[in-house]
Amino acid sequence: MAVFVAIAVLLTVAVFAAVLWPLWRESRGVALGAVLVFSLAALGIYELVGTPAAINAPAPAAMPRSMEEAVVQLKAELERHPERADGWQLLARSYEMLDRRPEAREAYARALKLTPDDPDLLVQAAQARLFADPGKKIDAEAVAMLRRALELQPQQQRAQWFLGVWQRQEGRPAEAAQTWEPLLAQVDAATAKTLRVQIDAARKDAGQPPLPAAEAPAAVAGANALAVKVSLDPDFAARVRLRGDASVFVIARVPDGPPMPVAAEKHSLQDLPLTVTLDDADSPMPTQKLSSLKEVEVFARLSSSGEATRQDGDIDSKPVRVKLPATAPVELVIGAK
Secondary structure (H helix, E strand, O other), X not given: OHHHHHHHHHHHHHOOOOXXXXXXXXXXXXXXXXXXXXXXXXXXXXXXXXXXXXXXXOOOOOOOOOHHHHHHHHXXXXXXXXXXXXXXXXXXXXXXXXXXXXXXXXHHHHHHHHOOOOHHHHHHHHHHHHHHOOOOOOOHHHHHHHHHHHHHOOOOHHHHHHHHHHHHHOOOHHHHHHHHHHHHHOOOHHHHHHHHHHHHHHHHHOOOOOOOHHHOOXXXXXXXXXXXXXXXXXXHHHHOOOOXXXXXXXXXXXXXXXXXXXXXXXXXXXXXXXXXXXXXXXOOEOOEOHHHOOEEEEEEEEEOOOOOOOOOOOEEOOOEEEEOOOOOOEEEEEOOO
């Protein structure tokens, strides 16, 4: 139990920031950064390292003093309980936070051996292989994972996106455009606009004309997606000196519930105003996804430290409660009175 408490505290207090870029910005696939790990992650560790009946179990000789030590202890527990796929996923995401990409790749591979037919995990494992590759190339094994994910879930958007990225890398722009075009009917208008740029670039490389506007399907948000528009209040921006390297977090969490998010994305201050689409791909843990909720509280945080956990001087927008599925984008204004 003491191991659980120590790791829970470290994971909760450390709160490494998510660097999950939007799906369509050069790659919300090609540029997956570290995923948020909050107290919810600690609950997952609890299932690995203890049970309520073990509260009086002997404590270890030493408590972990850093995130690295906590990860070492988690890895040790997984060596004793290697059957826990969710634990291997948690370890993989922890490695991503520490920028230990090859180890993240291997941890995802262990999780995938235990749950080979999880489409989301297949895509995460493919992403991990991409980031562990020195040339940031999508290899044959990752392609096989993406194809399998699409067999299991034909509407898996990130798998479609990655597959198109691989086709572009392989010099097959016409196939990439064909792979991406169906996504226009599955995403919100802002995302579709960005996606069309990528499609038209691929079509141009293939010697094809741009996609006619009449052929572009109407873009709508998926049932498990939430479009969020974030802007900076002009008066606030005029009277406050903002750091150019400040970060903006877009966060959805359970209303009146625990503080950890069910979905979150990190962006740069220079990206404002921006529109993002929060969905299950932005969930910190597989045990808690946006699509499982009927209502969420959404807000944006301006962070000078670059960390998602609120620090002195951080500015939050007014939170907005949203019933899911949402029919219109949520609008957030940072600094508004």
